[in-house]
Amino acid sequence: MTGIREVLRGELVSIATDTAPLDGILYEPDGGATAGAVILFHGNTMNFYVGPPRFLPPALVAMGFACLAFNRRAHDVLSVRGDKGRMEGGAFQTTAQALADHATAADWLAARGYPAPVVIGHSNGGMMAAPHVAARPQTPALVLLSAGAGGPARTQREGLLAGPRLPEVRARAEAMVAAGRGDELMLLPGWWYVITARSFLDRITTVPDILAYAPRITCPALYVRGDAESEATFPGEKFRQLAGGPCESVVVPDCDHFYNGREAEVTMIVADFLRRRVVS
Structure with a gap:
């Protein structure tokens, strides 16, 4: 065979x-x-x-x-x-x-x-x-x-990525985006631990x-x-x-x-x- x-x-x-x-x-x-x-x-x-x-x-x-x-x-x-060290990956998705x-x-x-x-x-x-x-x-x-x-509603309710610290992490991400720092990395308490502020906000608001x-x-x-x-x-x-x-x-x-x-x-x-x- x-x-x-x-x-x-x-x-x-x-x-x-x-x-x-x-x-x-x-x-x-x-x-x-x-x-x-x-x-x-x-x-x-x-x-x-x-x-x-x-x-x-x-x-x-x-x-x-x-x-x-x-x-x-x-x-x-x-x-x-x-490409001159330009980063890509899940942290930016x-x-x-x-x-x-x-x-x-x-x-x-x-x-x-x-x-x-x-x-x-x-x-x-x-x-x-x-x-x-x-x-x-x-x-x-x-x-x-x-x-x-x-x-989005379920993602926010479960606090995915931010764990129990969702309000705190969300506020920090919103402040970073407002300050023009949306593509900077931030640490998370849960999986997958590092992400950009802009991607984090996208994760909790747009997932189908x-x-x-x-x-x-x-x-x-x-x-x-x-x-x-x-x-x-x-x-x-x-x-x-x-x-x-x-x-x-x-x-x-x-x-x-x-x-x-x-x-x-x-x-x-x-x-x-x-x-x-x-x-x-």
């Missing part, structure tokens, strides 16, 4: 934007894609070579899919590209930039002959996948892997609410979360109820947000869904 390693072939790509390019890998099966394509959206402060964008492509390529895994401009927490990066990558993939890819998004990448797919009804399927519920987008998503959908994740924060069951098309939700036992040690099981769940909903 042909092994996954034998059919996996990747091309390093660089996708132009109006600022820094999106770097990634396009994996294509030997002999060409027979099942279409998949585009993978990574989570907050992650990148294309960790988590689902790393461990899913071998199995998907073996099924006949081409796979694009790429970095948004907001990859990792902080990075430099050699905005919702508008993430949505633009996803659209740009999808357009690039369409120009390569894959106009309607399956969309797979992990964590924040899943949250941002909801509006992306709602605007693209031609999408053949959507896979949300531990996508956060999102929504995936449940609000669910009725507009009519393609087959799958929501996966680990049992160590709260259903209130990662609302797979509620998303399934509200989805505008056929939707499945799966809770993986003994599993955390990053699927550590459960990569094989998550891969099997995703592959089975795509085999039934897209390939067959």
Whole structure:
């Protein structure tokens, strides 16, 4: 039997934007894609070579899919590209930039002959996948892997990033922006610990609410979360109820947000869904 390693072939790509390019890998099966394509959206402060964008492509390529895994401009927490030390990364991200990066990558993939890819998004990448797919009804399927519920009101209520010090941190960020220091870094008491003032305010006011987008998503959908994740924060069951098309939700036992040690099981769940909903 042909092994996954034998059919996996990747091309390093660089996708132009109006600022820094999106770097990634396009994996294509030997002999060409027979099942279409998949585009993978990574989570907050992650990148294309960790988590689902790393461990899913071998199995998907073996099924006949081409796979694009790429970095948004907001990859990792902080990075430099050699442009006179100019920093980039998750500390600078905005919702508008993430949505633009996803659209740009999808357009690039369409120009390569894959106009309607399956969309797979992990964590924040899943949250941002909801509006992306709602605007693209031609999408053949959507896979949300531990996508956060999102929504500005909920984000502020839970005090994400700032923890219990949300009022204090928000006031400091607003003062920095008002003083023209919005792109300066500030420390946070919680994940992911460092961010610009402008990005922090964007995080707590603009993140999409995936449940609000669910009725507009009519393609087959799958929501996966680990049992160590709260259903209130990662609302797979509620998303399934509200989805505008056929939707499945799966809770993986003994599993955390990053699927550590459960990569094989998550891969099997995703592959089975795509085999039934897209390939067959």
